[in-house]
Amino acid sequence: METNGDVIRPTPQQARDALADTEQIRASTTALSATPWPLWFTTALTLYIAAVPPVYGGMVAASEWLLPKAAWATVMAVMTAAYLALFAAAASSWKKRTGVALRLDVLPKRATVPMAVGLPALLVGSAIAFRATGEPVLLLAASAVGAAVSIAFHLTFVRLHRKNS
Structure with a gap:
């Protein structure tokens, strides 16, 4: 390193090396944070x-x-509490293992926005349609579509991780 009075300045090569290291760390962090949820979750x-x-x-x-x-209300409350506990466990486990929090913001908006809008509409809309018609097949169809969307979203997450790794 060169000195210029009291200030120690890196050489141009040292500065380039430091920037390359920083970029590598940033790319690695992005790939880790885009890693898919654990399979159990x-x-x-x-x-x-x-x-x-x-x-x-x-x-x-x-x-x-x-x-x-x-x-039904009790079942919904228990299911939701269990889901939230599992979500917290998955996030905590991931953060302990990698040092990086689970993130959804690294996914493309073209995947997350339709899911964030469409999935609740499907799940709630099917119940409203069931109330109006009394046809349980609507609930079963919504369950199947919701499960397929969940799996497709996970596979998108996996593909993004592989692309960034």
Whole structure:
């Protein structure tokens, strides 16, 4: 390093090397943060998404459907609490293992925005349609589509990770 009075300045080559190291660290961090959810969490999330339409449908049904409404509400509360606990465990485990928090913001907006809008509309809309028609096939179809969307989103996450690695 060259000295210029009190200030020590790196040579041009040292500065280029430091920038290259910084860029490599940034690329590595981006790849790590885009790594897919653990498989166990993906499975739990897919099952949760598949269970929401019939459970929510039972909650909003015009009359009791298979179970009392209070039972459906209890099932929904327990499912949601379990999902949130598993999400926290997955995020904590990932952060301990990699030092990087799980992030969805690294995914392309063309994938996340339709999912963030479409999936809730599908899950809630199917229950509303069930209430109006009484046809449980709508709930089953929404469950299947929701599970397929969950799996497709996970595969997109995997593909992005492989592309960034």
